[in-house]
Amino acid sequence: MLHHDAEHDGSIALVDASAKPRSLVLVAEPDSDRRATFVEALQAAGYAVASIADPSRAAAETARVMPALIIVRLGDAADGFGLFRELRGAPDTRDIPLLVLMRFDDQFAREQVVRAGATAILIEPLRRTLLLRQVRRLLARGARTINRGAWPAAPSH
Secondary structure, three states: OOOOOHHHHOOOEEEOOOOOOOOEEEEEOOOHHHHHHHHHHHHHOOOEEEEEOOHHHHHHHHHHHOOOEEEEEEOOHHHHHHHHHHHHHOOOOOOOOEEEEEOOOOHHHHHHHHHHOOOEEEEOOOOHHHHHHHHHHHHHHOOOOOOOOOOOOOOOO
C-alpha cells in the first residue's frame, strides 16, 4: 500500500492496496483526520483513493489524475462556486460526479450547490455506510451533473 501525506507537502496522496483495476476517488478534505477516515473507508470498500488537503486545488488535481468521482467538503456554499465552474467548464472533467459534503443543512445553500454543479450532497456528520452507499450509487449509474452550465452568482450575505 502506498500512502503519502499530502497535507505536509501539498502534493496528492494516492492510495491503492492492489494492482487490480478499480475506480479512483479523489477526496478533497482539509482536516487530516477526516481525510484519513475517508481514505481508509473507501480503500476498505475496494476503491483506489487520491487525497488532497486543499479543496481549492481539486480542479487541478482532477485534471491530473482523472478520478471516477470527486468528494469535496465545503465550509459554506460560496466556497465551491469557483471549483464547480472549473470542473464543469472543462470538457475532460465536466461529467465527473461530484459528491459534496456540507456541515450545515440550509435549503437555499443546497439548491445553490446543486445548481452550481454538485451531483449529490451529504450533510455532516455522516455515517460511513451512508458515504459508501452514495459513492457506490454515483459510480454505478455513471452520474452526470444536474443543470450543467447553470452557474449562479455567489450569494451575497
